[in-house]
Amino acid sequence: MSLLTLIFVLLFYTATATLVVGLAYKIRLYAKTPAPLRIPVTPAPITRWGVVARMFFEVTLFNSLFKANKWIWLFGWLFHAALLLVLLRHFRYFTDPVWGWIGAIQPYGKYAAFVMIFGLAGLWARRFLVDRVRYISSPSDHLMLALLIAIGLTGLGMKYVSHTDIVAVKAFFLGLMYFDWQPLPSDLFLVIHLSLVVLLMIIFPFSKLLHAPGLFFSPTRTQVDNAREKRHVVGL
Amino acid sequence: MLDFETPVLKQYPIIPLIQPGVMAHSKPYVAKPEIQGKIGFPEELVENWQEVAIKKMGELVSKSRALRVFLDSCVKCGACTDKCHYFLGTADPKNMPVARQDLFRDVYRRYFTFAGKYFPKLVGAKEMDKEMLDDWYSYFHQCSQCRRCSVYCPFGIDTAEISMAAREILDSVGVGQKYCNEIIGKAQTIGNNLGLREPALLDTLEGLEEDIEEETGVVVRLPLDQKNADILLVTPSADFFAEPHVDGLIGYAKVFHAAGLSWTLSSHASEAANFGMFIGSHENMQILAMRIRDAALDLGVKRIVFGECGHAWSVAYNFLNTLAGPFDFLDPNYPVPQHICEVTYDLIQRDLLTLDKSANDDKVLTFHDSCNIARG
Ligand code: HEM
Ligand code: HEM
Ligand code: SF4
Ligand code: SF4
Numbered sequence: 001m002s003l004l005t006l007i008f009v010l011l012f013y014t015a016t017a018t019l020v021v022g023l024a025y026k027i028r029l030y031a032k033t034p035a036p037l038r039i040p041v042t043p044a045p046i047t048r049w050g051v052v053a054r055m056f057f058e059v060t061l062f063n064s065l066f067k068a069n070k071w072i073w074l075f076g077w078l079f080h081a082a083l084l085l086v087l088l089r090h091f092r093y094f095t096d097p098v099w100g101w102i103g104a105i106q107p108y109g110k111y112a113a114f115v116m117i118f119g120l121a122g123l124w125a126r127r128f129l130v131d132r133v134r135y136i137s138s139p140s141d142h143l144m145l146a147l148l149i150a151i152g153l154t155g156l157g158m159k160y161v162s163h164t165d166i167v168a169v170k171a172f173f174l175g176l177m178y179f180d181w182q183p184l185p186s187d188l189f190l191v192i193h194l195s196l197v198v199l200l201m202i203i204f205p206f207s208k209l210l211h212a213p214g215l216f217f218s219p220t221r222t223q224v225d226n227a228r229e230k231r232h233v234v235g236l
Numbered sequence: 237m238l239d240f241e242t243p244v245l246k247q248y249p250i251i252p253l254i255q256p257g258v259m260a261h262s263k264p265y266v267a268k269p270e271i272q273g274k275i276g277f278p279e280e281l282v283e284n285w286q287e288v289a290i291k292k293m294g295e296l297v298s299k300s301r302a303l304r305v306f307l308d309s310c311v312k313c314g315a316c317t318d319k320c321h322y323f324l325g326t327a328d329p330k331n332m333p334v335a336r337q338d339l340f341r342d343v344y345r346r347y348f349t350f351a352g353k354y355f356p357k358l359v360g361a362k363e364m365d366k367e368m369l370d371d372w373y374s375y376f377h378q379c380s381q382c383r384r385c386s387v388y389c390p391f392g393i394d395t396a397e398i399s400m401a402a403r404e405i406l407d408s409v410g411v412g413q414k415y416c417n418e419i420i421g422k423a424q425t426i427g428n429n430l431g432l433r434e435p436a437l438l439d440t441l442e443g444l445e446e447d448i449e450e451e452t453g454v455v456v457r458l459p460l461d462q463k464n465a466d467i468l469l470v471t472p473s474a475d476f477f478a479e480p481h482v483d484g485l486i487g488y489a490k491v492f493h494a495a496g497l498s499w500t501l502s503s504h505a506s507e508a509a510n511f512g513m514f515i516g517s518h519e520n521m522q523i524l525a526m527r528i529r530d531a532a533l534d535l536g537v538k539r540i541v542f543g544e545c546g547h548a549w550s551v552a553y554n555f556l557n558t559l560a561g562p563f564d565f566l567d568p569n570y571p572v573p574q575h576i577c578e579v580t581y582d583l584i585q586r587d588l589l590t591l592d593k594s595a596n597d598d599k600v601l602t603f604h605d606s607c608n609i610a611r612g
Binding site: 026029030033034035036037038039041042044058062064065067068069072076123126130131132133135136137138139140141143206207208210211214215217218219220221225227228229230231232233 | 251253254256298299300301302304305306308309310311312313314315316317318319329332334335338349350351355357358359360383386387388389390391392393394397553554555557558561562571572573610611612
């Protein structure tokens with residue numbers, strides 16, 4: 001096994017463990033922290049199913065964000081929708097045989113990378129151009145966008161500039177999953193792409209990326225408006 | 237006269253360019269030592285305040301899912317930056333909801349998160365120093381805890397929750413705010429925010445009875461501490477005192493009278509507003525809520541009805557059941573607590589009130605949810 005392969009085997013195991021354990025820890029903490037005092041934001045649903053509907057639109061359409069600011073919504077929603085497609089498209093490296101519907105979305109996924117980078121660039125531009133957003137941005141906010149754009153660009157680099165052997169890449173990742181390690185191609189774009197992905201996975205549970213699980217535990221959005229009917233003591 | 241520049245109201249708001257620091261000077265009067273001591277807080281800034289503040293922060297976060305999730309989840313998207321009236325009116329960037337939260341979050345990060353402990357510059361984590369304490373005192377008191385920002389945040393981050401926690405921490409190190417803390421002390425000992433004692437209340441109510449009789453020729457009673465009445469009315473003490481609030485109370489009395497309902501006010505719980513919420517103090521909020529429960533039990537009533545008050549209704553509607561429940565000794569056919577508007581609406585629906593619509597038909601109305609009836 002080459003040194004590069006060895007390093008990436010170790011990196012990916014470490015990163016996956018950090019991501020999974022870190023997220024599980026955080027989610028457990030969110031779930032176990034009490035929330036007895038009801039603070040659902042009006043107009044709040046009065047049934048569980050109402051909350052499910054509210055959350056569905058928050059997660060899929062960024063409903064509240066749409067009400068708040070059309071530019072952020074446009075860039076942010078395009079970025080996330082495209083990211084989802086890109087990630088689903090990547091499932092082809094981890095499934096064998098490739099699930100049918102993953103195969104079916106491949107053609108659309110091709111454009112997703114461009115949309116994703118467009119959205120990220122729009123969000124980043126706001127951090128420079130809008131004085132209020134500039135004021136609230138810390139270096140990590142800039143770097144997070146830079147990181148995602150760099151992942152996207154190196155991915156595009158592999159696709160349009162300098163191909164990598166994706167059959168070998170797939171073999172490497174399937175090997176990781178079945179503990180039967182295979183060599184990783186040593187193309188520059190791939191190495192950068194994967195290094196940045198490892199970085200993203202490791203910082204996920206320590207950064208604002210916790211907004212993804214956080215949304216599902218946000219009391220103002222997930223609580224049922226029923227404080228008079230039901231007495232909430234620990235508020236789970 | 238103060239010289240105000242009143243902006244013209246436009247169809248779309250014009251968002252001001254930020255002017256850092258312009259509101260740093262604005263802060264409420266600090267509570268005197270005896271006010272602080274009376275409601276269980278240190279009398280003045282404690283010596284090891286930094287330590288106490290950080291410890292309190294950890295405690296509050298560990299007991300509140302809202303704080304936990306809100307402190308972690310903000311992505312600094314900026315959607316809330318132009319949603320706070322304090323920012324729109326002052327242009328001070330620390331009045332943008334996210335920046336207000338960041339006064340808290342930056343400290344939280346510094347002491348409680350991996351990134352903030354080891355890479356403070358990178359994530360903007362900051363020490364809890366005197367300068368920060370002063371900023372807290374200024375800017376966490378420039379939040380009316382209206383929760384408007386939480387409507388727009390994609391994660392529902394509610395700056396009010398963070399302001400409340402910050403005020404609780406400020407109180408715990410001994411820098412309280414005079415207005416709320418003095419009032420809470422009065423409500424806990426005398427029964428209401430204005431400090432009106434039973435004889436004064438009786439006197440006021442008698443005066444109102446006379447006024448009503450004079451105006452309408454009808455004898456309408458405003459009973460105080462009447463045992464075994466059906467309804468306990470809990471209303472803000474401003475209703476006993478100030479114009480136009482007192483018109484509200486007169487109205488409630490007329491409604492109860494016309495509908496033939498048996499009701500009473502209480503001298504023990506003569507306050508609906510719960511200022512414990514505004515300083516984020518669970519203990520104080522609970523003490524005030526318990527007075528209402530005690531009064532209801534003592535008087536043997538069947539229902540609890542709240543008069544109009546934005547400082548009252550959020551706590552009453554959302555928290556009373558948790559803080560002072562269960563209310564299984566009351567009539568289960570009515571919500572606890574019920575709002576006076578709900579009572580009146582129900583009576584109108586059942587044709588139990590005869591309304592003279594011409595009495596108010598010269599008025600142009602607009603709805604502004606100042607009393608939190610719609611928001612709950
Ligand atoms: C349940 C899944 C998720 C939901 C509902 C969600 C929702 C949101 C929303 C509403 C925003 C604010 C608007 C915006 O700036 O786009 C946001 C921002 C952001 N999200 Fe997500 N997100 C999710 C998952 C993810 C994941 C998996 C990543 C990254 C790998 C991510 C990365 C980001 C970043 C970097 C920002 C900040 C953008 C900026 O700097 O302006 N999100 N997310
Ligand atoms: C272990 C995880 C990952 C592996 C093995 C991986 C591998 C690859 C490979 C081999 C390509 C080239 C595709 C081609 O030549 O057709 C690619 C492209 C790309 N990757 Fe990744 N990647 C991973 C994670 C990610 C993540 C987390 C993101 C986004 C944040 C991302 C974004 C992209 C984009 C935008 C492209 C270009 C367009 C496309 O083919 O979809 N990748 N990736
Ligand atoms: S809750 Fe506070 S920060 Fe949010 S909009 Fe209201 S006053 Fe502003
Ligand atoms: S809208 Fe919410 S996530 Fe966005 S900056 Fe404001 S508080 Fe943070």
